[in-house]
Amino acid sequence: MNNYITLSDIEDLQELIEEALQLKKKNTSAEAGKGKTLGMLFFNPSLRTRLSTEKAAKLLGMEVMVMNADKDGWALEFEDGAVMDSNKAEHIKEAAAVLSQYCDIIAVRAFPDLKDKEKDEAEIVLKSFQKYASVPVINLESATGHPLQALTDAITISELKTDKKPKVVLTWAPHPKALPQSVPNSLAEVMQKLDVDFVITNPEGYDLNPEITKNVQVMHDQEEALKDADFVYVKNWSSYEQYGKVLSTDISWTLTGDKLQNTGNAKVMHCLPVRRNMVIADEVLDSENSVVIHQAGNRTFAAQAVLKRLLEKK
Amino acid sequence: MNNYITLSDIEDLQELIEEALQLKKKNTSAEAGKGKTLGMLFFNPSLRTRLSTEKAAKLLGMEVMVMNADKDGWALEFEDGAVMDSNKAEHIKEAAAVLSQYCDIIAVRAFPDLKDKEKDEAEIVLKSFQKYASVPVINLESATGHPLQALTDAITISELKTDKKPKVVLTWAPHPKALPQSVPNSLAEVMQKLDVDFVITNPEGYDLNPEITKNVQVMHDQEEALKDADFVYVKNWSSYEQYGKVLSTDISWTLTGDKLQNTGNAKVMHCLPVRRNMVIADEVLDSENSVVIHQAGNRTFAAQAVLKRLLEKK
Amino acid sequence: MNNYITLSDIEDLQELIEEALQLKKKNTSAEAGKGKTLGMLFFNPSLRTRLSTEKAAKLLGMEVMVMNADKDGWALEFEDGAVMDSNKAEHIKEAAAVLSQYCDIIAVRAFPDLKDKEKDEAEIVLKSFQKYASVPVINLESATGHPLQALTDAITISELKTDKKPKVVLTWAPHPKALPQSVPNSLAEVMQKLDVDFVITNPEGYDLNPEITKNVQVMHDQEEALKDADFVYVKNWSSYEQYGKVLSTDISWTLTGDKLQNTGNAKVMHCLPVRRNMVIADEVLDSENSVVIHQAGNRTFAAQAVLKRLLEKK
Numbered sequence: 028m029n030n031y032i033t034l035s036d037i038e039d040l041q042e043l044i045e046e047a048l049q050l051k052k053k054n055t056s057a058e059a060g061k062g063k064t065l066g067m068l069f070f071n072p073s074l075r076t077r078l079s080t081e082k083a084a085k086l087l088g089m090e091v092m093v094m095n096a097d098k099d100g101w102a103l104e105f106e107d108g109a110v111m112d113s114n115k116a117e118h119i120k121e122a123a124a125v126l127s128q129y130c131d132i133i134a135v136r137a138f139p140d141l142k143d144k145e146k147d148e149a150e151i152v153l154k155s156f157q158k159y160a161s162v163p164v165i166n167l168e169s170a171t172g173h174p175l176q177a178l179t180d181a182i183t184i185s186e187l188k189t190d191k192k193p194k195v196v197l198t199w200a201p202h203p204k205a206l207p208q209s210v211p212n213s214l215a216e217v218m219q220k221l222d223v224d225f226v227i228t229n230p231e232g233y234d235l236n237p238e239i240t241k242n243v244q245v246m247h248d249q250e251e252a253l254k255d256a257d258f259v260y261v262k263n264w265s266s267y268e269q270y271g272k273v274l275s276t277d278i279s280w281t282l283t284g285d286k287l288q289n290t291g292n293a294k295v296m297h298c299l300p301v302r303r304n305m306v307i308a309d310e311v312l313d314s315e316n317s318v319v320i321h322q323a324g325n326r327t328f329a330a331q332a333v334l335k336r337l338l339e340k341k
Numbered sequence: 342m343n344n345y346i347t348l349s350d351i352e353d354l355q356e357l358i359e360e361a362l363q364l365k366k367k368n369t370s371a372e373a374g375k376g377k378t379l380g381m382l383f384f385n386p387s388l389r390t391r392l393s394t395e396k397a398a399k400l401l402g403m404e405v406m407v408m409n410a411d412k413d414g415w416a417l418e419f420e421d422g423a424v425m426d427s428n429k430a431e432h433i434k435e436a437a438a439v440l441s442q443y444c445d446i447i448a449v450r451a452f453p454d455l456k457d458k459e460k461d462e463a464e465i466v467l468k469s470f471q472k473y474a475s476v477p478v479i480n481l482e483s484a485t486g487h488p489l490q491a492l493t494d495a496i497t498i499s500e501l502k503t504d505k506k507p508k509v510v511l512t513w514a515p516h517p518k519a520l521p522q523s524v525p526n527s528l529a530e531v532m533q534k535l536d537v538d539f540v541i542t543n544p545e546g547y548d549l550n551p552e553i554t555k556n557v558q559v560m561h562d563q564e565e566a567l568k569d570a571d572f573v574y575v576k577n578w579s580s581y582e583q584y585g586k587v588l589s590t591d592i593s594w595t596l597t598g599d600k601l602q603n604t605g606n607a608k609v610m611h612c613l614p615v616r617r618n619m620v621i622a623d624e625v626l627d628s629e630n631s632v633v634i635h636q637a638g639n640r641t642f643a644a645q646a647v648l649k650r651l652l653e654k655k
Numbered sequence: 656m657n658n659y660i661t662l663s664d665i666e667d668l669q670e671l672i673e674e675a676l677q678l679k680k681k682n683t684s685a686e687a688g689k690g691k692t693l694g695m696l697f698f699n700p701s702l703r704t705r706l707s708t709e710k711a712a713k714l715l716g717m718e719v720m721v722m723n724a725d726k727d728g729w730a731l732e733f734e735d736g737a738v739m740d741s742n743k744a745e746h747i748k749e750a751a752a753v754l755s756q757y758c759d760i761i762a763v764r765a766f767p768d769l770k771d772k773e774k775d776e777a778e779i780v781l782k783s784f785q786k787y788a789s790v791p792v793i794n795l796e797s798a799t800g801h802p803l804q805a806l807t808d809a810i811t812i813s814e815l816k817t818d819k820k821p822k823v824v825l826t827w828a829p830h831p832k833a834l835p836q837s838v839p840n841s842l843a844e845v846m847q848k849l850d851v852d853f854v855i856t857n858p859e860g861y862d863l864n865p866e867i868t869k870n871v872q873v874m875h876d877q878e879e880a881l882k883d884a885d886f887v888y889v890k891n892w893s894s895y896e897q898y899g900k901v902l903s904t905d906i907s908w909t910l911t912g913d914k915l916q917n918t919g920n921a922k923v924m925h926c927l928p929v930r931r932n933m934v935i936a937d938e939v940l941d942s943e944n945s946v947v948i949h950q951a952g953n954r955t956f957a958a959q960a961v962l963k964r965l966l967e968k969k
Contacts, residue, residue, distance in 0.1 A: 064710060074415060074436070078406055078443045082378060085404045090713045092706055101702060101928050110932040112831045112904075117928030120940070121947065122702070125927060128952035129706045203426045276426075299439060300415050300431030304424040312434070319435065324442035388729060388750070392720055392757045396692060399718045517740045590740075613753060614729050614745030618738040626748070633749065638756035 028336040030157055031165045034174045034216045040181065047182050047332035050086075051325070059338045060087030066130030067167065070096045070137040070152060075299060075326055076167050076175065080134060083330035087338065092130065105151050119152075123159035132163050132337055139170035139207050141271030147171065163337040168209055171236075176298050177213035179329040181221055183322045184258055187294055192222055193257035194291070198249055199229035200306040201276040202263035210298050211264050212239050219243065228252035232266050232274045249280060256290040261297050261307050276305075284310040294318045342650040344471055345479045348488045348530045354495065361496050361646035364400075365639070373652050374403035380444030381481065384410045384451040384466060389613060389640055390481050390489065394448060397644035401652070406444065419465050433466075437473035446477050446651050453484035453521050455585030461485065477651040482523055490612050491527035493643040495535055497636045498572055501608055506536055507571035508605070512563055513543035514620040515590040516577035524612050525578050526553050533557065542566035546580050546588045563594060570604040575611050575621050590619075598624040608632045656964040658785055659793045662802045662844045668809065675810050675960035678714075679953070687966045688717030694758030695795065698724045698765040698780060703927060703951055704795050704803065708762060711958035715966065720758065733779050747780075751787035760791050760965055767798035769833050769899030775799065791965040796837055799864075804926050805841035807957040809849055811950045812886055815922055820850055821885035822919070826877055827857035828934040829904040830891035838926050839892050840867050847871065856880035860902045864895050877908060884918040889925050889935050904933075912938040922946045 028036055037043050065084040067077065081091045096103070103122055104115035111118065126133050137152035147170040157164045166174055184195065197214055211227075216239060218225040227235065228246045235245075246252040253259060261282045266272045281304070287293060295307065295317045303309055311317060344350055351357055379398040381391065391407065398405045410417070417436055418429035425432065440447050451466035461484040471478045480488055498509065511528055525541075530553060532539040541549065542560045549559075560566040567573060575596045580586045595618070601607060609621065609631045617623055625631060658664055665671055693712040695705065705721065712719045724731070731750055732743040739746065754761050765780035775798040785792045794802055812823065823846055825839060839855075844867060846853040855863065856874045863873075874880040881887060889910045894900045909932070915921060923935065923945045931937055939945060 062714075064713070066706065072415060074408070074431070075439055075443075078380065078408070078440070081406055082404075082443045085378070086376075090710070092709055094702070094706070101700060104931070108932070108937060111930035112933055116930065117702070118931050120931075121927055121929060121951075124948040125703055125951040126706070128948065129703075129710045129955060299435055301435060302425035302430065303418070303432050303434075304422070305426055309422060320438045320442065323435075323439045327443060386729060388722070388745070389753055389757075392694065392722070392754070395720055396718075396757045399692070400690075613749055615749060616739035616744065617732070617746050617748075618736070619740055623736060634752045634756065637749075637753040641757060 028333070030163050031174060031333045031337065032153060032157060033166070033172055034177055034213060034220070037178070040217070040220050043178065043332050043336070044182050044185050046335070047178070047328040048186060050331045050335070051328040058088060059335050060084060060089030063131040063338060064090045064092060064129065065132050065134060065334070066126050067091065067093045067134045068096050068136070069094070073136055073167065075323055076136065079326035080167065080175070080330045083327050083334055086327070086331055087334055089334070105155050119155040120159050123156050124161065127161040130162060132165060132334065133160050134165035134167050136167035137169055141205050141207065141265055144270040165333065165337070170207065171209055172213045173209040174213050175326070175329055175333065176210055177217040178333065179322065179325045180214055180260070180296065181217045182325050182329055183296065183318065184221065184223065187318060188257065191257070192224065194224040194226070194255055195258040195260065196252050196256040197225070197227045197260045197262065198252065198280070198282065199233050200261050200263050200280050200282055201278050202302060202305055203276060205265040205271050205273050206263050208235055208264045208267055211235055211262050214260060215240050215243060226252050230275050230277065230280065232268055233264065234268065235264070236267050250286070250289060253286055253289050256293040259290060259293045259295050261295065263306055278305070281305060281308055282311055283308040284314070287311060287316055292316065296322050299323055342647070344477050345488060345647045345651065346467060346471055347480070347486055348491055348527060348534070351492070354531070354534045357492065357646050357650070358496050358499050360649070361492070361642040362500060364645045364649070365642040372402060373649050374398060374401035377445040377652060378404045378406060378443065379446050379448060379648070380440050381405065381407045381448045382410050382450070383408070387450055387481065389637055390450065393640035394481065394489070394644045397641050397648055400641070400645055401648055403648070419469050433469040434473050437470050438475065441475040444476060446479060446648065447474050448479035448481050450481035451483055455519050455521065455579055458584040479647065479651070484521065485523055486527045487523040488527050489640070489643055489647065490524055491531040492647065493636065493639045494528055494574070494610065495531045496639050496643055497610065497632065498535065498537065501632060502571065505571070506538065508538040508540070508569055509572040509574065510566050510570040511539070511541045511574045511576065512566065512594070512596065513547050514575050514577050514594050514596055515592050516616060516619055517590060519579040519585050519587050520577050522549055522578045522581055525549055525576050528574060529554050529557060540566050544589050544591065544594065546582055547578065548582065549578070550581050564600070564603060567600055567603050570607040573604060573607045573609050575609065577620055592619070595619060595622055596625055597622040598628070601625060601630060606630065610636050613637055656961070658791050659802060659961045659965065660781060660785055661794070661800055662805055662841060662848070665806070668845070668848050671806065671960050671964070672810050672813050674963070675806070675956040676814060678959045678963070679956040686716060687963050688712060688715035691759040691966060692718045692720060692757065693760050693762060693962070694754050695719065695721045695762045696724050696754070696764070697722070701764055701795065703954055704764065707954035708795065708803070708958045711955050711962055714955070714959055715962055717962070733783050747783040748787050751784050752789065755789040758790060760793060760962065761788050762793035762795050764795035765797055767835050769835065769893055772898040793961065793965070798835065799837055800841045801837040802841050803954070803957055803961065804838055805845040806961065807950065807953045808842055808888070808924065809845045810953050810957055811924065811946065812849065812851065815946060816885065819885070820852065822852040822854070822883055823886040823888065824880050824884040825853070825855045825888045825890065826880065826908070826910065827861050828889050828891050828908050828910055829906055830930060830933055831904060833893040833899050833901050834891050836863055836892045836895055839863055839890050842888060843868050843871060854880050858903050858905065858908065860894050860896055861892065862896065863892070878914070878917060881914055881917050884921040887918060887921045887923050889923065891934055906933070909933060909936060910939055911936040912942070915939060915944060920944065924950050927951055
């Protein structure tokens with residue numbers, strides 16, 4: 028692996044899942060990262076991603092340096108050929124090249140603005156780091172994808188499924204703010220690589236980018252979609268068609284205990300943070316069906332498997 | 342020890358003081374924390390507590406992850422059953438459970454608002470972490486107590502006292518801002534567990550919570566109280582009776598060199614930060630009598646003793 | 656070495672440069688810093704300095720604790736004898752003494768205000784740490800100097816020069832904001848200690864402090880100065896004579912490809928961050944002549960050599 032920018036950087040998903048589950052069992056790989064440094068750069072807040080990736084790196088014996096971009100350092104210019112007479116003190120060309128002098132791997136989080144679809148899809152922050160860094164780059168959630176979360180989700184489903192080929196349903200849920208499509212995008216991508224029945228359900232106007240969902244069945248009737256589900260993945264996202272808009276906060280889409288009855292005693296997943304009683308009701312999150320904490324715990328092992336690959340350059 | 346939330350989590354204070362003083366002598370316990378992670382979460386600023394606890398953890402071989410809550414992560418919801426449609430993105434139930442996936446011990450600092458006594462005394466932040474975390478929780482100063490400081494103070498007095506049973510005087514001093522009662526509360530608690538003569542002196546209206554001070558003698562005449570003191574612990578706090586109010590900034594309560602004459606050549610203590618010439622005069626802080634820096638140095642060993650106990654679950 | 660506050664703390668520059676280049680070759684000195692802690696305190700933003708110094712310390716086996724002063728901790732009072740009734744909660748006397756309890760070396764960054772020459776030249780922040788700390792202090796860039804950068808620059812020139820005694824030209828370049836003289840000051844100092852032909856060129860009104868530049872030739876004709884240069888060090892600074900003022904943003908001083916023709920195929924240096932097409936043109940930064948990234952990479956080894964000296968107290 029040379030970078031971990033999108034899921035397509037994984038050559039053999041099944042093998043990587045197995046490796047993560049092995050790392051979860053025995054933490055005996057502290058040699059791989061000895062004397063190596065991970066630099067993490069955050070353009071947006073982070074709890075799970077920050078701590079789990081830091082923990083993963085340290086479990087591998089790496090040193091970790093964390094920076095809040097803009098706040099701790101300098102505002103960055105991304106435009107090629109810019110005459111830098113504004114408030115932006117450093118060009119990404121230098122920033123990425125210099126970080127590559129101090130770090131063996133660079134991890135970057137950069138959310139979308141959700142105002143200009145074309146601009147967000149250009150992924151200028153992440154792509155610029157990839158272009159100008161001389162070391163591997165990890166995507167800690169970008170404008171359009173969150174591949175570390177998706178790998179975690181694949182690990183969690185592989186770990187918790189029974190022998191039966193599971194039915195996995197991704198359901199939209201209401202939320203007061205406009206959220207990115209990055210998590211559902213990456214989930215849709217990774218599910219198409221696993222041996223599962225995958226269905227997406229969301230209100231009209233909330234269909235994800237069809238170039239990502241491809242042939243995945245999209246249903247606008249949540250009740251119908253949830254029937255016999257083995258895993259229900261709940262997540263809000265803003266509209267892709269009317270880009271970045273909140274078209275609905277209809278709480279009839281909230282995942283409640285009643286709706287769980289309709290499933291095959293499904294395990295409930297969410298990437299967190301989750302707004303209780305908006306996205307998922309208390310009675311679901313506090314029930315045995317919820318695996319959201321277990322899932323968050325797996326973030327460490329997904330990050331560890333990816334870091335190990337990048338360190339081993341294989 | 343299962344948590345370190347209040348002083349009553351210490352079973353045998355004397356034993357723990359001895360252990361801290363042993364750790365101070367030889368730093369040879371790096372095995373206890375190997376492969377373990379301390380997560381520190383700050384809802385308020387910190388210098389000594391942050392650095393001494395981080396240092397203590399690293400001396401024990403632990404990895405440390407530091408977060409400024411709200412700034413680095415997400416605003417937290419603490420209310421049970423809340424419909425989370427406000428600006429708070431994550432519930433403490435998830436935050437504490439998830440942190441428990443990444444950390445072996447969680448340490449939390451959360452100051453009081455000093456507006457609503459009942460709310461502050463409920464200690465909702467700390468108690469919620471204790472309730473929803475599955476790993477031990479350490480109090481890095483909460484609304485009503487600062488048990489790591491109090492343990493430090495007990496260690497310092499044990500270390501510096503002569504054979505004689507010492508007289509320890511806690512004296513209020515003026516300060517321009519309303520400060521919590523957490524430090525004097527915990528000091529009053531720990532002094533009641535040590536073999537010392539303990540006296541508190543403060544202006545009328547500044548008596549601490551009688552449920553904490555119990556039978557400790559409280560004098561409103563500072564001169565009388567300081568007589569023959571072996572240790573003078575200086576500290577400002579806001580009124581408990583007229584909760585959170587600054588009733589006086591009377592500088593006749595400032596600890597000056599003149600007043601020291603009246604003591605038994607007392608050693609002067611303060612938890613720091615200290616406002617010079619408001620709380621304690623320059624001539625005292627710059628004299629041989631002041632042990633405030635020595636005391637601050639002991640913060641490391643108090644934290645180390647507590648962390649070691651929690652790691653050893655004994 | 657007892658501190659690293661200015662370049663004059665280096666006894667034998669050549670020896671230290673050699674040591675840094677040795678450290679660059681083989682990172683086998685992890686024993687020197689084992690069990691030791693570096694505390695880094697930032698009163699201003701930092702990217703390179705922060706990461707390279709942190710990396711250097713970790714390569715030496717040290718633990719590192721990073722603090723953003725004021726933000727993470729308490730506002731500091733520097734005035735002697737102050738009655739501390741303002742918003743400043745802690746005096747530098749305590750802060751420096753306490754940090755010395757937790758850290759084996761303290762590193763401090765504190766920029767000038769560029770308003771009051773006398774005040775800036777007093778270097779109150781750095782000097783106070785030096786005065787009240789009981790451990791070595793490192794200057795991470797102060798009001799008037801940046802000796803870690805200057806050591807890096809000396810290392811880089813020593814490493815990249817040919818057998819010939821090189822001509823090194825420091826040229827002023829335009830910039831929209833008022834910048835400190837710290838980098839050119841320290842460069843001028845260190846170049847006077849190396850076996851190089853050193854020339855400074857800047858517009859009238861931009862002459863540096865003559866107590867620092869001493870007998871160095873200062874030319875106001877950039878074209879003349881650049882002739883046959885082996886190294887061109889580009890840097891903006893605000894006026895020293897009309898203290899802190901931006902007297903010119905004349906882009907005829909920008910280092911362009913045309914001007915490079917006039918040199919002896921010079922290597923181009925800059926401390927970074929650099930504003931492209933204001934300070935240096937794209938065609939220069941993106942050319943083979945630019946060594947700015949290589950130079951930034953050497954920051955690690957300069958810091959490592961200094962830290963090693965301080966740890967070894969030699």
